[in-house]
Amino acid sequence: MNKLKELRKEKKLTLRELSHNTGISFGALGNYEKERREPSHETWQKLADYFGVSVLYLQGKAKTLEQTELDLQYLKDTVKINYSEINVLDKQLGDELSQLAINNDAKDEVSRVYDELIKLLDGYNNDFDEAVKTAQEAIQQYQLEQLQNEHPES
Numbered sequence: 001m002n003k004l005k006e007l008r009k010e011k012k013l014t015l016r017e018l019s020h021n022t023g024i025s026f027g028a029l030g031n032y033e034k035e036r037r038e039p040s041h042e043t044w045q046k047l048a049d050y051f052g053v054s055v056l057y058l059q060g061k062a063k064t065l066e067q068t069e070l071d072l073q074y075l076k077d078t079v080k081i082n083y084s085e086i087n088v089l090d091k092q093l094g095d096e097l098s099q100l101a102i103n104n105d106a107k108d109e110v111s112r113v114y115d116e117l118i119k120l121l122d123g124y125n126n127d128f129d130e131a132v133k134t135a136q137e138a139i140q141q142y143q144l145e146q147l148q149n150e151h152p153e154s
Helices: 004-010 015-022 026-033 041-051 065-099 104-150
Strands: none
Touching: 004 026, 015 026, 015 041, 026 041
């Protein structure tokens, strides 16, 4: 079950106000809340951005924002561990290649392909770090908004 209605009510918005604020039709929003229709990915993203949450959280696929943050940290740690293991394998492969009695053409090709793989993994690791950072910023923004909603200034 998605969290659209729950988030809308937390912000004390009517469907008409949410429709006005997002540019999504009143009828479509009602159907999304009642899960009679499924929003497109672009619409999910627009609503998630509006509420300051992840698409997965809005769709009800992430248990809580805190759990989403923990899951992101776990994934980030897992990728870093796997990346460390790859560096160890890289050294082992380099040692084995230098010891193998294979012709230089094959050795050069294997080294070239492996170097390309390491470049791809470097890029993947950097992209993943950026995605985690963006998600964490969205979670912090949501938590700040929650605090502001709980303690509005007089």
